[in-house]
Amino acid sequence: MHMADVASAAGVAVSTVSRALSGNPGVSERTRDRIRRITEELGYVVSPEASKLSGGRTGRVGFVTPTIDEWFYASVIAGATRVLADHGIDVVLYPVADSVARARFFEELPARRKVDAIIVIAFPLTDYEWERLDSMNVHAVVVGIVTPDRPSVGVVDQIVGRQAVDHLLALGHREIGMITCVDPEGSHYSSDISREQGFRSALKEAGVAVNEDFVVAVRWGIEGGSIGMSALLALPHTPTAVFAFSDEVAFGAMRTLRRAGLEVPNDMSLIGVDDHPMAESMDLTTVAQSPRRQGEIAGELCVGLLEDADPPLQISLPTSLTIRRSTTPPRPGRRARAKQPPAGVDG
Amino acid sequence: MHMADVASAAGVAVSTVSRALSGNPGVSERTRDRIRRITEELGYVVSPEASKLSGGRTGRVGFVTPTIDEWFYASVIAGATRVLADHGIDVVLYPVADSVARARFFEELPARRKVDAIIVIAFPLTDYEWERLDSMNVHAVVVGIVTPDRPSVGVVDQIVGRQAVDHLLALGHREIGMITCVDPEGSHYSSDISREQGFRSALKEAGVAVNEDFVVAVRWGIEGGSIGMSALLALPHTPTAVFAFSDEVAFGAMRTLRRAGLEVPNDMSLIGVDDHPMAESMDLTTVAQSPRRQGEIAGELCVGLLEDADPPLQISLPTSLTIRRSTTPPRPGRRARAKQPPAGVDG
DNA sequence: CTGTTAGCGCGTTCAT
DNA sequence: ATGAACGCGCTAACAG
Numbered sequence: 175m176h177m178a179d180v181a182s183a184a185g186v187a188v189s190t191v192s193r194a195l196s197g198n199p200g201v202s203e204r205t206r207d208r209i210r211r212i213t214e215e216l217g218y219v220v221s222p223e224a225s226k227l228s229g230g231r232t233g234r235v236g237f238v239t240p241t242i243d244e245w246f247y248a249s250v251i252a253g254a255t256r257v258l259a260d261h262g263i264d265v266v267l268y269p270v271a272d273s274v275a276r277a278r279f280f281e282e283l284p285a286r287r288k289v290d291a292i293i294v295i296a297f298p299l300t301d302y303e304w305e306r307l308d309s310m311n312v313h314a315v316v317v318g319i320v321t322p323d324r325p326s327v328g329v330v331d332q333i334v335g336r337q338a339v340d341h342l343l344a345l346g347h348r349e350i351g352m353i354t355c356v357d358p359e360g361s362h363y364s365s366d367i368s369r370e371q372g373f374r375s376a377l378k379e380a381g382v383a384v385n386e387d388f389v390v391a392v393r394w395g396i397e398g399g400s401i402g403m404s405a406l407l408a409l410p411h412t413p414t415a416v417f418a419f420s421d422e423v424a425f426g427a428m429r430t431l432r433r434a435g436l437e438v439p440n441d442m443s444l445i446g447v448d449d450h451p452m453a454e455s456m457d458l459t460t461v462a463q464s465p466r467r468q469g470e471i472a473g474e475l476c477v478g479l480l481e482d483a484d485p486p487l488q489i490s491l492p493t494s495l496t497i498r499r500s501t502t503p504p505r506p507g508r509r510a511r512a513k514q515p516p517a518g519v520d521g
Numbered sequence: 522m523h524m525a526d527v528a529s530a531a532g533v534a535v536s537t538v539s540r541a542l543s544g545n546p547g548v549s550e551r552t553r554d555r556i557r558r559i560t561e562e563l564g565y566v567v568s569p570e571a572s573k574l575s576g577g578r579t580g581r582v583g584f585v586t587p588t589i590d591e592w593f594y595a596s597v598i599a600g601a602t603r604v605l606a607d608h609g610i611d612v613v614l615y616p617v618a619d620s621v622a623r624a625r626f627f628e629e630l631p632a633r634r635k636v637d638a639i640i641v642i643a644f645p646l647t648d649y650e651w652e653r654l655d656s657m658n659v660h661a662v663v664v665g666i667v668t669p670d671r672p673s674v675g676v677v678d679q680i681v682g683r684q685a686v687d688h689l690l691a692l693g694h695r696e697i698g699m700i701t702c703v704d705p706e707g708s709h710y711s712s713d714i715s716r717e718q719g720f721r722s723a724l725k726e727a728g729v730a731v732n733e734d735f736v737v738a739v740r741w742g743i744e745g746g747s748i749g750m751s752a753l754l755a756l757p758h759t760p761t762a763v764f765a766f767s768d769e770v771a772f773g774a775m776r777t778l779r780r781a782g783l784e785v786p787n788d789m790s791l792i793g794v795d796d797h798p799m800a801e802s803m804d805l806t807t808v809a810q811s812p813r814r815q816g817e818i819a820g821e822l823c824v825g826l827l828e829d830a831d832p833p834l835q836i837s838l839p840t841s842l843t844i845r846r847s848t849t850p851p852r853p854g855r856r857a858r859a860k861q862p863p864a865g866v867d868g
Numbered sequence: 869c870t871g872t873t874a875g876c877g878c879g880t881t882c883a884t
Numbered sequence: 885a886t887g888a889a890c891g892c893g894c895t896a897a898c899a900g
Contacts, residue, residue, distance in 0.1 A: 223573040224893035243599035252590035429802040571877035
C-alpha cells in the first residue's frame with residue numbers, strides 16, 4: 175500500500191495525493207476531500223521514513239532525562255507527550271541515568287538525525303554538552319530549570335527556598351535546618367544550589383544566622399531524606415524546623431522522625447517541595463509546583479519552535495506555599511530528641 | 522555529511538561503507554576497521570530514515586500505555602527503555618489516557634510504519650483492538666498481564682489475591698474486605714478481576730463466606746482508596762482486615778483511617794500490592810512485584826522477537842509477600858468504628 | 869489546479 | 885572482497 179495506490183484509486187498523480195495529505199496548498203478542496211476519503215478507506219498512511227527522506231521533518235521530539243520512573247520526570251514527560259501528541263509529534267526517550275550513560279549520550283548522540291527537537295529535563299548541561307547538542311542542529315529546550323539564552327521553562331528555585339523558609343520564619347522558627355541533595359556522583363542538580371541559596375538569603379534577611387550543622391546534603395529520595403534527618407537528630411542541638419529539598423526527601427525524614435518516636439509537627443516542623451501526590455496524605459506542608467504543566471509548556475515551546483514561530487524563550491512558573499499539618503509554631507522547651515534509637519536502616 | 526563522503530574519504534564505494542557499518546559480511550576486517558575509524562573521525566551517522574526506506578528496520582519500539590506518570594507504568598517503561606537502549610533501539614510513547622484516546626489510537630494507528638514492535642502495558646485489548654494491532658504487521662508484546670497466545674510477561678493476579686488473603690487468614694482474620702478498582706469509565710483492568718478472584722477463592726477454600734458488603738470498587742489511586750475505606754467504615758459491621766488493590770489504594774485507605782482516629786494495624790489490618798517506593802515508609806504489608814523487571818523482560822522479549830529468535834512466549838514472574846507493620850492478628854472485641862467523623866474529602 | 873520528473877540517503881542485488 | 889546500479893516511497897520543483 176503506497177501513495178501510488180491511493181493516486182490511481184483516486185485517478186490522480188502521486189504528487190496531488192502528497193499535497194492533499196500533507197495539507198500543502200495547490201489542491202482544490204474537492205479533490206483534497208476525495209483523496210482523504212479514499213486514503214481513509216484504503217487504510218493508507220504516509221511512510222514517515224520516505225517522507226522525512228525527501229525533505230520533511232521526523233515528527234519526533236527526543237527527551238533527555240535522568241530517570242523516567244520518578245514522579246517529577248514522569249510528570250514532565252507525560253505533560254509534554256500529551257501536547258506533542260495533539261500535534262502528531264512522537265516522543266522518543268533517551269534516559270541518561272548515570273554519568274556513564276550521560277557521557278555516552280553526548281559523545282555518540284544517538285538522537286542524531288532522529289528527532290526535530292530535544293527536550294532536556296532538569297539538569298544543567300556543561301559547555302561541552304551544549305556544544306554537542308547544538309551540533310545536532312535541532313531545537314533544544316530545557317524544562318525544570320529556567321536557563322539563560324535557551325528556550326526553557328521552569329520554576330525559580332531561589333524563590334522556592336525563600337517561600338519555604340519564610341513560612342517557617344513566620345511561624346516563629348529560628349533554628350531551621352535544610353536537607354539538600356547531591357547526586358550519587360557528587361555533581362549538582364542546580365535546583366539544590368538554588369534552593370539552598372533561597373534558604374540562606376531568607377534567613378539572612380530575617381537576621382537569623384545559619385547554623386552550618388543544620389545543613390546536610392544527602393542523596394535524593396526517601397532513603398536520603400531518612401538519612402538526612404538521622405544526621406540532624408544526632409546533633410547535640412537540633413533544629414525546630416526542617417526544609418527538605420523535595421517532598422520525597424521529606425517523606426524519608428518523616429519516617430525517621432516517626433521511628434524515633436517523634437511527632438510531626440509537634441517535635442519538628444517539616445516542609446517539602448513539589449506537592450507530590452502523597453503529600454496530601456502525609457499532611458505535608460510544601461511549596462507546590464506542577465511538573466506536568468512544565469512539560470506541557472515545554473511541548474508547546476517545541477511546537478512553536480518547529481513552526482518557526484518565535485515563542486517566548488524563558489518561561490518561569492510560579493510556585494505556591496501549600497500549608498498542611500506538618501508545620502506549626504515551635505513549642506518552647508520542646509525539642510526533638512530521639513525517644514527510641516532510630517531503626518538501623520535510618521542510621 | 523553522507524555515506525558518500527565517508528566512502529570517498531576511505532577510497533571505497535558507498536556499498537562497502539554500508540556493509541562495513543551495518544555489520545554485514547562481505548568486507549575484510551581491515552577495511553571495516555578503517556571505515557569505522559573514518560566514520561568516527563568524520564562524526565558521521567547513518568540516516569535512519571534512508572536506512573529504513575531501503576529495507577532496514579526502524580530501530581524503534583512503541584509503548585501503548587494508559588499513563589506515563591504513575592509508578593507502575595513509569596517503572597515498566599523505564600525498565601524496557603534501559604534494555605532496548607542497550608540494543609540501540611529507541612522507545613516511542615503512545616499514551617492512551619482515556620477511552621477517546623484509546624479508540625483513536627486503534628482507529629488511526631499513529632504508530633503504523635513507525636515502529637518494529639509494540640509493547641502494550643497492563644490493559645486487556647478487545648478483539649477489535651488486537652485485530653488493528655495485528656494489521657500493523659509488527660510484533661506485539663503485552664507486559665503486566667500474562668496473555669494467552671501472545672508474547673507477554675507479567676504476574677499472576679489470582680495468586681496475588683491469594684497471597685494477600687492467605688496472609689490475613691493466617692493471622693486469624695475472618696472478616697476480610699477488599700477495595701478493588703474499576704477505571705473511571707467503568708471498564709476493567711483485568712488485574713482487578715483476577716485479584717478479586719484470588720481473594721474469593723482463598724476465602725472459599727478457607728471456608729469463609731464472602732460478605733459482599735465488604736467488597737467495594739473505587740477509582741484507582743489514593744483518592745479512590747480513601748473513598749473505599751470510608752465506605753467500609755460506614756458499614757454497620759466493619760471488616761477487621763482489608764486487602765487493597767494496590768499500595769496507592771492502601772495509602773488512601775490509611776489516610777481515611779488515620780483521619781477517622783483509627784490505628785493501623787490495631788483497629789484494622791491493611792495489605793496492598795506492588796511494594797511501591799512509599800510502602801516501606803508507610804510500614805505497609807504488601808504483595809511485592811517488580812514492574813521495572815517486567816519492563817526489562819518485555820524489552821528482552823522484543824529484542825528476541827526482532828532477531829527472529831523464538832523466545833519463551835508467556836513469562837510469569839513470582840510475587841512475594843512482604844510483611845511489615847500494617848497487618849496483625851485481629852483484636853478480639855476491638856473493631857473499627859470512626860472515632861471522629863471522616864474529613865469531608867474522604868466521604 | 870494538476871501531472872511529470874528528479875532527487876532524498878541508503879541497502880541490495882548483480883557484476884567484477 | 886569490492887564496485888555499479890537500481891529502487892525503497894515520498895516531496896518539491898517545474899511544466900502544463
